[in-house]
Amino acid sequence: GQRLPHPPGRRRIFGDIERDADPTTPTQNLLRRCEGLPELVEFKAFRERFVFVMSARLCAQVCDDATFDKALPPAILALRRFSGDALFTAFTEEPAWALAHDLLAPAFTKPAMRGYHDTMNAVAGDLVARWSAATGPVDVPGDLTRMTLETIGRTAFGHSFGTFAAQQTDPYVEAMVTLLTESGRAAGLSTLPGGQLITRRPRERARSAYDTQVRITEGIIADRMRTGGQREEGEDLLGRMLFHAHERTGERLDRRNVVNQVLTFLTAGHETTSGAVTFALWHLANDPEVMARSQAEADALLGPDPTARPTFELVPKFRYLRRVLDEALRLWPTAPAFGRSPRQPTQIAGYTMTPQDWLMVFLPAVHRDPAVWGPHPDRFDPDNFLPERVRARPAHSYLPFGTGARACIGRQFALHEAVLVLARLVHRFDLTRDPAYTLRVSERLTLMPTGFTLTARERVPAS
Ligand code: HEM
Numbered sequence: 166g167q168r169l170p171h172p173p174g175r176r177r178i179f180g181d182i183e184r185d186a187d188p189t190t191p192t193q194n195l196l197r198r199c200e201g202l203p204e205l206v207e208f209k210a211f212r213e214r215f216v217f218v219m220s221a222r223l224c225a226q227v228c229d230d231a232t233f234d235k236a237l238p239p240a241i242l243a244l245r246r247f248s249g250d251a252l253f254t255a256f257t258e259e260p261a262w263a264l265a266h267d268l269l270a271p272a273f274t275k276p277a278m279r280g281y282h283d284t285m286n287a288v289a290g291d292l293v294a295r296w297s298a299a300t301g302p303v304d305v306p307g308d309l310t311r312m313t314l315e316t317i318g319r320t321a322f323g324h325s326f327g328t329f330a331a332q333q334t335d336p337y338v339e340a341m342v343t344l345l346t347e348s349g350r351a352a353g354l355s356t357l358p359g360g361q362l363i364t365r366r367p368r369e370r371a372r373s374a375y376d377t378q379v380r381i382t383e384g385i386i387a388d389r390m391r392t393g394g395q396r397e398e399g400e401d402l403l404g405r406m407l408f409h410a411h412e413r414t415g416e417r418l419d420r421r422n423v424v425n426q427v428l429t430f431l432t433a434g435h436e437t438t439s440g441a442v443t444f445a446l447w448h449l450a451n452d453p454e455v456m457a458r459s460q461a462e463a464d465a466l467l468g469p470d471p472t473a474r475p476t477f478e479l480v481p482k483f484r485y486l487r488r489v490l491d492e493a494l495r496l497w498p499t500a501p502a503f504g505r506s507p508r509q510p511t512q513i514a515g516y517t518m519t520p521q522d523w524l525m526v527f528l529p530a531v532h533r534d535p536a537v538w539g540p541h542p543d544r545f546d547p548d549n550f551l552p553e554r555v556r557a558r559p560a561h562s563y564l565p566f567g568t569g570a571r572a573c574i575g576r577q578f579a580l581h582e583a584v585l586v587l588a589r590l591v592h593r594f595d596l597t598r599d600p601a602y603t604l605r606v607s608e609r610l611t612l613m614p615t616g617f618t619l620t621a622r623e624r625v626p627a628s
Contacts, residue, residue: 167516169207169216172198180209188353190608192501192529199530205514210353213239216524217502221534221562223514224526227505228561230569234258236504236523240610243352247344247375251425253433257571264416265426266574268409272321272402273574278581281320282477288316289586290474291329293593302599302618305446307334309439309586314338316582317434321402322427324385337381341432343374345609382427402430430575438579440499440613441565445490445587448545450598450619455547456591459486461627463592469628471593480581483588488547490583494565495538496545498528499612503567528564537562594621 172181186194195208195217204220215238218224227233234257237245245254252269255262271277292312296303311328314335318324328335351367389403400409406423410416418426449456462485467473475483502525507518518524533542537558538549548554566573573579590596596619607615 169205169516170203171207171209172202175209178211180211181207182210190606192608192612193606195527196529199527199533202530203514205516205524216522217527217530218505218524219527219530219534221531221537221559224531224564225559225561226513227507227524227526228564228568232509232511233505233507235571236506238502238504238523238525239352240349241504243348243371244345244610247348247371248425248429249422251422251429252574253429261418261422264411264414265418265422266570267411268405268418269402269426270574272400272405273576273578275577278577279477281316281578282480282581282585284320285316285582285585286474288312288319289582289589291315292586293589295329296590296594296621297623299621302620305617305619306439306443306614309442309446310338310435311335312586313435313439313442313582314431317431320578321430321434322385323389323401323403337378337431340374340377340381341436342609344371344378345432345611347371347374349610378428378431379424382424382431385427386423403427433573434575434578436611436613437499438583440497440611441490441494441579442583442586443614443617444497444499444612445493445583446590446596446619447598447604447614447617448493448496449489449587449591450596452545455489455545456596459489459587459591460624462486463588464626464628467588467592467626469626471623471626473592475585475588480585480588483584485547486587486591487580487584488550490580490587491550491563492545492547495532495549495563496529496543497606497612498532498565500565500567500573500610501528501612502526503528503571526564532563532565534562590621592626593623595624596621 174183175181176184182188183194183198199219202219204218204223206217206219208215208217218227237254237256241254248254250256250259250261252262252265255265289312292308295308314337315326315328318326326335326337347367348371351364351371385403386407389407406418406426449459462483466479466482467475481487504523504525506520506523507513508520510517510519512518513524532538535542561568566576598617598619602617604617605615607613
C-alpha cells in the first residue's frame with residue numbers, strides 16, 4: 166500500500182542500517198541522523214520495519230489515549246516472554262494490567278513517598294560515604310546503580326542487596342543486564358534471514374538470566390512469607406502484591422504474576438533512575454555555572470553542615486536541581502522510546518494506520534524538535550524548565566515518563582530519589598571530571614553512560 170518516507174541511502178538487505186553503524190547503539194545511530202528526517206519515518210532493519218514519530222506535533226496525536234493505546238514493540242515482546250502480564254509488559258486490555266495498576270498505585274502516592282524518604286536518605290548516605298572514602302576517581306554509573314537498586318530493594322520489598330559492601334556487580338544486576346541485552350539481541354537477530362537459528366544462543370542466555378532473577382525474587386518472597394507480611398513501617402509494595410485484594414472485586418495477584426511484578430519493579434525501579442542521575446552529574450561536571458548554581462541552592466537549603474540530610478518537605482524545594490534533572494532527561498531520556506497503536510484505523514501525517522500497526526515515539530527527537538525547543542535544541546539549559554517556559558510549551562513535547570494510563574507509575578519515586586541524592590552530592594562535594602573523557606552511552610533498551618568517573622573532594626558549604 167502506502168510508502169512511508171525513510172532515511173536516505175536504503176540498502177537491499179540491510180535496509181536503513183548504515184554501513185558502519187554500531188549495532189549496539191541503535192538509539193544514538195538514529196539520533197545522529199534525525200536532522201532533516203520527516204516527522205513520521207520508516208526504518209527498515211533487515212525484514213523488520215519500525216515507524217518512528219520524530220516531532221512533538223505527531224507525538225501529541227499518538228499520546229491521546231482515546232484513539233491510541235500502548236503497543237509492545239518486538240524488544241518488549243521479547244521481554245514479555247519472560248515477565249508475562251506484569252505491569253510493564255501487559256497489554257492494557259488484559260485484566261492483569263488494571264488489577265495490578267489499581268492494587269499497586271497506592272504505593273506511589275505522596276504519603277507512601279513520605280514513608281520511603283528515610284530509607285532513601287540512608288541509602289544515599291551509603292553512597293556519600295563511599296565517595297567520601299574514595300582515594301581515586303569514582304565509578305559514577307556503577308555507584309548510582311548500586312544506590313538505586315538498594316533503594317528499590319529496601320523501600321519496596323524490605324530486601325537489602327548489600328550492594329555497597331560488595332566490590333563486584335550484584336548478581337541481580339548482572340542477570341538483569343544479560344536478560345535485557347540478550348532478549349533484545351534475540352529480537353534483533355530474529356529479523357535476519359535464517360534468524361531463528363542464530364537466536365538460539367541469546368535466547369538460552371536470556372532464559373538462564375531470567376531463571377537467576379526468579380531465584381533471587383523467590384527468595385525475597387519466601388522471606389516475607391516467613392516473617393508474616395505486615396512490616397512495622399506499614400504496607401510496602403511487596404505487601405500489597407502478596408496480601409491485598411482489589412477493593413471492589415476482591416481479586417488478588419496470582420503467585421506467578423507476583424514473581425514477575427517483583428522482577429519488573431526491581432528492574433524498572435532502578436536502571437532508568439541511575440541513568441538519569443548519572444547524566445545529570447555529567448552535565449553538572451561539564452558546566453561550571455550550572456554546578457555553581459546547584460551548589461548555591463544546596464547551601465541555601467541545607468546550610469553549612471556538609472552532612473545535612475534534606476527532610477521530605479525540603480526535597481521539592483530544590484527547584485534548580487530539579488530543572489537540571491529535567492533537562493538531563495530531555496537530552497537523554499533514559500527510556501528513549503515507547504510504542505503506540507491506534508484503536509481504530511487512523512490517519513497520521515497523511516498515512517493510514519490500523520490497530521495491527523504500531524509505531525515508536527522516539528523521545529530523543531521529540532525532545533529536540535526545533536518547533537518547540539528552538540534553534541539550538543542540543544544545548545543543555547536547565548532554564549528550559551522555568552515554570553513560564555513550561556507553561557508556554559505545547560503538551561506532549563516532553564515525555565520522559567511516557568503518557569496517559571500507561572505512563573510510569575514510579576515517576577514521583579524516581580524524581581524524589583534523584584533530586585535527594587543530587588542535592589546531597591553537590592552539597593557535600595566538588596565534583597570534577599576527567600578532562601580526557603568524552604561521553605559514551607551504552608544501550609540495553611535504556612541509555613546509560615559508561616566509563617564515566619568523577620573525582621569527589623569534600624567542600625565547605627557557603628554559609
Ligand atoms: C513505565 C520511564 C522510573 C516503574 C514507564 C514508561 C516510561 C518510564 C517511559 C512507559 C513505557 C511505555 O509506555 O511502554 C521511567 C524513567 C524513570 C522511571 C525515565 C526514571 C528516571 C521508574 C521507577 C519505577 C518505575 C522508579 C518503580 C519504582 C515503571 C512501571 C511501568 C513504567 C511498573 C509500567 C507502568 C504501566 O504500564 O502501567 N517508565 N521510569 N519506573 N515504569 Fe518507569
